[in-house]
Amino acid sequence: MTATAEPEVGKPRLRKEDARLITGQTRWTDNIQLTGMLHMAVLRSPVAHARIRNIDCSRATAMPGVALVLTGEDFAAEQGSLPCAWPITADMKSPPAPAMAVDQVNFAGEAVALVIADNAYRAADALAAIDVDYDELPVVLDLAEAVDDHDLVHPDLGTNKCATWVYDSAEAGSGTNVEDEIANAEVVLERTFRQQRLIPSFMEPRSVVVDPSADMFTIWSATQIPHILRWMLSATTDIAEHKIRVIAPDVGGGFGGKLQVTPEELLCLLAARRMGRPVKWTETRTESMMSAHHGRDQIQKITLAARRDGTVTGLKVELLADMGAYLRLVSPGIPILGAFMYNAIYKFAAYRFVCTNVFTNKVPTDAYRGAGRPEATFAIERMMDELAVELGMDPMKIREMNWIKHEEFPFTTVAGMTYDSGNYEAATARAMELFGYEELREEQERRRADGSAVQLGIGISTYTEMCGLAPSRVLGALRYAAGGWETASIRMLPTGKVEVITGTSPHGQGHETVWSQIVADRLGVPFEDVEVLHGDTASSHKGMDSYGSRSLSVGGTALVHAADKVLAKARKLAAHMMECDEADVEFASGSFSVRGTSTARTLGDVVLAAHVAHDLPEGMEPGMDADATFDPDNFSFPHGTHLCATEVDTETGMVKIRSYVAVDDVGTVVNPLIVDGQVHGGLAQGIAQALFEEAIHDETGTLTTATFADYLVPSAADLPSFITTRTSTPATTNPLGVKGVGEAGTIASTPAVVNSVLDAVRHLGVRDIEMPLSPERVWTALQGGSADASTPAAGGLGSIDSQGGQQ
């Protein structure tokens, strides 16, 4: 139902939040200043694994401006254990996760003491005066070694293995037995890939302010999840949920990195309670990199069974996933989110997925843009290329042979998912045309024949993903502790303006703009007349927040339902006002009219009538507000075809992306400008995994890439001008037809880049190169050497901190 003459949905609206975000005329958590506010600084362990023998705070306590110095022992009785909401198996091992270490530290960067002082400088000064005696323990860093249980991260558990989770198509009844397919296969390929550890790198560092006054704890936090945070803080402490109000003001990015209940949020809350005064904590970038959760870090052993004609018959996935030292909010479930995606867009007869989660003495891992799905997509798209090479077939032809045809939707996969819609042929045809595939193949041949120093490669990624987290019954079946619904409210104000309250929690996505477009269309009101409220548990009392490309498909649907409830009631009242039968009322462009007459009332007239309530139909309540909560029946499944051409300088190993085409099918597009922005940013982040980013630890467990001089986040200067366009197969599982776009670019791009680099140098004897494909790694591989070479780094802070990621 479109109510305005010119539909808002589909319009490339500039974002209404941008002016205030770009000029800083807004409230970031660290900007908040409260009367009497104190500042918290956190002392972090410099060692990765040790018993704490003694902490001497006496010097620090005596320093000027210091109000209080506390250790984990001081908080032991009240800090509880940080929540893990996803016990993936009944026998999962879950060690206590204190916000501040009490007697043992398990990763370098773990909080061991805190200082509360009258300003942030004095708090930081006092940290240096705290003396901690450590008895160092053997450090467990390597994922493949950790699984052998030689040294243990948590000796009380008796093992480093946290849990093993299995999906088997023969057991589930969704396919045949993979071992049979492997035994009977004409071709069996086995490869091992490493998903390096990544750091989410949100722009705004984490920050918390807790105000304990007025018999209520008001918590401002740079978080993605104000609602979950409120629930979990009350579940972790003895503070009742109704005595906690969480506000996520404007939040500068998250990428999953702020989908967390952090130690510092809990410590700030407890410190404010103890002091009876507001307390603020804001991290430095280095603190963020060494203590906020990391992403990825898996070893993937993949076995693929196929026939000589290119038909894939079976896929076996054996994963080791690094949890780091503790289980954070959804750590154990991240690799499991990939379990349903390894089969991707293909029709395989058999599938088995086994993931073992493992503890190490590193920063805990958890959600990072894509969360499980980038790993799955990388593995299968790399394997499809490997199969093409093995069989001497064109890599696109082999994908086409195996993918689900557009007429076969809805299609239930070997992993048990039902894909509602898609058209892989259409997206691929468009991408091939924009890319100039044949011409590039010809140039590649010429360069190979010439023995050119710069070789050309072409990489393909035909991806899909599951978005719209999530049907609550599915989450329940996966042992997740919460539901996956979303909620929205519409408040019709007496002047005809509209307040929208959403349970989603935007942190850069542009929900205020998109939600306004949806409501403007639905209610026939001007875009400018809609205000979107979010991120405050006092105003949006209910919500499941923003992550997993869920906000539009789940939260947007709740919003549509709320708008429809407003209209349904308004239609009744309009009929009453116009003294006609409700069946004769028509609604268009924000106005109700009696069919076949000129009698009409605007929505504003009707809302005012509802508000003053002078003359309502029998039994109708005053007001024109509505709430709706939507629990999806299914996930949504965006897909697309990404093509990447890289030039590889064989003399230096340098990789340059020459062209990149992304054709995405994200269903209906509400705002194409925002979708383009999401795709561009997503591509940058996925390309960064392929070429640039890696969290590196030295042999003692110290993170050596703890600054942006060492952890290489690319800028626009390092990326090509992307060619992006879309095909559209609307989702059938929500009224908007939307599928989600927040993670698509990140999921699709990593294998496209790596496939293209390997395609450029495969004829020179290179079979694989470990990510990130640094020039040194590429060059070393070309010399016939180990693909995982790394040497000391260089430069500036990189020189001071001599083993970072510069090189």
Added chain:
Amino acid sequence: MIPAEFKYLCPSTVDEAVRMLAEEGEDAKIIAGGQSLVPVLRMRLAAPTALIDISGLTELTGVHDAGDSLLIGAMTTHYEVQRDHLIHDHALLLKLATDTVADPQVRHRGTFGGSLCHADPAGDLLAPALALDAVMIIAGPDGRREVPASEFFAGYFETAVAPGEILTDVRVPKYPGWGAHYEKLNRVAQAWSIVAVAAAVQVRGGTIAAARVGLTNVGAGPVRAVDVESALVGQPATAEAIAEAALRASAGDGYKDNLARVLTGRALTAAVAG
């Protein structure tokens, strides 16, 4: 930024700055553009007792024609170096290397002299200064002294500037009509060089009359590739001669050694062409 406490001083002349340095003792630090020192302060890797901010010393800014050479004030920003006509005409290599420094924000704040004094072996201006035989003019309690670049860089983050002294100007001989190129390999635009090569070549009648080659980030300081230079002089300006000479560049072993040769070849090729 949460640095440790420090005293902040703002001299208005070089003499006053030198006096302040003497008064504040060896834990005082000069701050110029702050592009290297501020990150170090933020991370509390250093905690100077006093910062003497010389950004107000206008006598240290600008590029002046001094006959056979240019006199470049130590506080001249990278941005100013990039746009200066004298540098473009007489010390092109310096401009080309400066073009590759970090990002526009850093180039607007960072200074030529500050970069040389920081002496990060991966810094882009050290090798050009060495290759071009720059002379550093240093002010101290006993007046001014001049130190050639070959003696100025004393190792990893170390220079000939003694406690109590300030680099005031850099004298760079003129190289009119020389071709130049700075060939840099780094992983992302704002990252430091893995290896870079600074090359300036004078070609007369198809023959290489003179050559200057400096290497960035292959040792504790910038390295002058004298073997490469001597192999070039008197040779025809051909691809073969350049390739032959570039083989004499070295940087220990492995990847960097390879880069030294490859990038030297590329820098010389571009310098000859330019």
